[in-house]
Amino acid sequence: EAGVTQSPTHLIKTRGQQVTLRCSPISGHTSVYWYQQALGLGLQFLLWYDEGEERNRGNFPPRFSGRQFPNYSSELNVNALELEDSALYLCASSPFGDRGNQPQHFGDGTRLSIL
């Protein structure tokens, strides 16, 4: 069974640019989550998508956005990049589940560097 896949693995951008990160969940998983792992800030929840809808978002500005496609893959978009956006962006997936007691399985992440 293929795990969560993310692309690209590395990106270098400059301030003010826009970036799109991609994630394919494990087959059969409908929920996709995005996390940011920045140096000194730890792992922080960004967004949760399920069945094509944004279900919840963390404490991030609106320039962080995304979407989920009918095949449950997802994109994370970041506009007007700032230096502090440099981080490892992790995608996770899980089945939805009635009680939410489904563990999240993570990809290897996209490392974004802002110059």
Add this chain to the structure above:
Amino acid sequence: AQSVTQPDIHITVSEGASLELRCNYSYGATPYLFWYVQSPGQGLQLLLKYFSGDTLVQGIKGFEAEFKRSQSSFNLRKPSVHWSDAAEYFCAVGAYDTGRRALTFGSGTRLQVQP
């Protein structure tokens, strides 16, 4: 709001020695608890999870964790550490309330294994 504290930022143990990584959580209801491991340059791998029932849970790679409600703890243990266990370990609590599925992570414990 939930929170997770991992009081040990860095731990060094000798190969073959036992290991215990500490995790304390704060959550208003019965928590869903997880331990993940992250090797350099990689994503997070789920080691084990606690949802309910037996308070001692077994995971992969010979790890186990014990949920102690009275101490709000979920410590990770391994009886004999291998050099390949060197990595960063994250404890997480799941906010599985309706409409929220974010994991809240501790700041991590970096494990170094001495030969």
